[in-house]
Amino acid sequence: MFTCRLPRWRSSATCKPRQSGRFLPCLWERCQPPSRKGINTTAGQGQQVGAQEKQVLEDLEMPLARRETENLFQEQPETGNQYLEDALLRSYLKTHLPPKVLEEVNRDLERFGNRLLTKIRPLGWQCELNPPVFRQYDAWGQRVDQIVTCSAWRKMKEIAAEEGLIAEAYERRYSNWSRLHQAVKLYLFSSCSGGFNCPLAMTDGAAKVIESLGIPGSLKNAFDHLTSRDPKKFWTSGQWMTERRGGSDVANGTETVARKQPDGTYRLYGFKWFTSAADSDVTLTLARVADAEGHVKEGSSGLSLFFLKVRDEEGKLNSIQVQRLKDKLGTRQMATAELWLDGAKAELISAEGRGVASISNMLNITRIHNVIGAVASMRRMISLSREYACRRVAFGKLLKDHPLHMQTIARMEVQTRGAFLLLMEIVRLLGLAETNMASEQDHLLLRLLIPVAKLYTGKQASAVVVEAMESFGGQGYMEDTGLPVILRDALVLSIWEGTTNILSLDVLRSLTKSQGEVMAVFVSTVQKKLERASSTAKLEPAVKRMRDAVSSLTRFMRAAGSKGALTMELAARDFSYSLARIYTGTLLIEHAARPDASSTDIAAAQRWCHQELCPAATELENRSYEAEEALQDSALVYEGSPARGSRL
Secondary structure: OOOOOOOOOOOOOOOOOOOOOOOOOOOHHHOOOOOHHHOOOOOOOHHHHHHHHHHHHHHHHOOHHHOOOOOOOOOOOOOOOHHHHOHHHHHHHHHHOOHHHHHHHHHHHHHHHHHHHHHHHHHHHHHHHOOOEEEEEOOOOOEEEEEEOOHHHHHHHHHHHHOOOOHHHHHOOOHHHHHHHHHHHHHHHHOOOOOOHHHHHHHHHHHHHHHHOOOOHHHHHHHHHHOOOOOOOOOOEEEEOEEOOEOOOHHHHOOOEEEEOOOOOEEEEEEEEEEOOOOOOEEEEEEEEOOOOOOOOOOHHHEEEEEEEOEOOOOOEOOEEEEEEOOOOOOOOOOOEEEEEEEEEEEEOOOOOOHHHHHHHHHHHHHHHHHHHHHHHHHHHHHHHHHHHOOOEEOOEEHHHOHHHHHHHHHHHHHHHHHHHHHHHHHHHHHHHHOOOOOHHHHHHHHHHHHHHHHHHHHHHHHHHHHHHHOOHHHHHOHHHOHHHHHHHHHHHHOOOOOHHHHHHHHHHHHHHOOOHHHHHHHHHHHHHHHHHOOOHHHHHHHHHHHHHHHHHHHHHHHHHOOOHHHHHHHHHHHHHHHHHHHHHHHHHHHHOOOOOOHHHHHHHHHHOOOOOOHHHHHHHOOOOOHHHHHHHHHHHHOOOHHHHOOO
């Protein structure tokens, strides 16, 4: 989004339009000259200053194009083919993909990178400039509930089909590496997509659910549309779960009722409070099946999963009314709506009462997409920051020649590298699982790492994007640079698909459900990776720190486990962070231990291990997880609040 709307910040003598068409011509008319009141002189400069001031004032009366000095203009950062400029991505693929697969994937990604640069990124910016509009009535007062999207948004849907951004994962032409190929394309696409990565996440999730159900005959047509490469046949899917009473708490928050019809279908009645990509073709949603007396079962065991088409064959809404579009901080390119289901025709696709279990596959996929978006936003901002540092002059030299500035970007780079490798590890494991090549240990590790990666990278993205914005100075705060868009869209990544605390508790559930076996697999996997890297001399200090962290984690588990459920709940977030830092650091060390690893790979691994790797152990020693601390937490939050204080 950064490169489609800006003027190039340089003098009139050197400013020329880009021949590639990636940028608009210089928009000199947007540059307003300062008022005379803003020009000051310093005492003691005498007549020389007066002459300079006179010259400036004369310049202000001249047409802008005639001025000889325009020192306030800056160079705009320009990036090229994202794939070719991403050294870490390319080295990862070279290390892991079989030679024949690498050859084909490399060719596809280079081509795709060029398409992103020349075609897709400008469309993404148009999606930002032309958000969806809700048209509730036509000119004659008839209710139409039409969500109007721009042509660029519709073109994105066509491109997604042509590029196989969903199909790639289900065709499995590269066996277990197909999912990784898809994830890499989505990673490159995400920051250019104008928000279209969100409907793709839900579409992928819906396809995964249908596949997990064995692609029953009634859903075969839908599956074919969701995974099609034909733009005329490709469907996108929504995920309608959030209702008025709750977000992640679907067990207690879902009020929608499903009433069975004589033909075996169901009619849904309820209000969906937050439906992303409301312009999608189909959706999956949860509802409670009413019995003959109209009663429903409460709790998660009363929820069932339904598939429905948003519109009928004539293009009319399926007994759905659009209440309004949400006014969001970010992801404005995508229509998010409040919807009334007033007898929407639907198909029950899970066993009755097994809706939450059935939709879990969708949540896993959408959470992985969330990680993809987080890593992509970090990479995009760092790419722009480092390019800007090669152009922007401050205090007599380029930003890249200021050590402190480069240290700041390097720290962001380490975070981004770690997040990228964690993402690749998850999709590698998912690829094994989808092709029946995963061991039981792989399945357990995947179950643990998905919520860990989602919660940690969501936080990383917010921090890195804010820090990177600062590297542009005041320009980072300007809307027409496109940088604020990246920030706004990144902030939702710690909220979508489960907040940090919700996912931290999900991590604890994975431990409980496996009776601790998942932690044994985690520790064993880390130790094996560290053992293979221990022979690399330059990595010895990092390996030692990581082993010490694993020991601290093991001690924490023993100590916290003896203290009861409250201790583990209070420790859930720090524990999840510890898992993320330890596993990510191990992946960085593993990548740096390759025979052809660069000095940058080694430096990234070393620097990652300089941070506190097991905060849960430290906080346990500080008695942060005691019942007394929990009471103090409430007192600190509600001090001076009489209306709430009585509840403590």
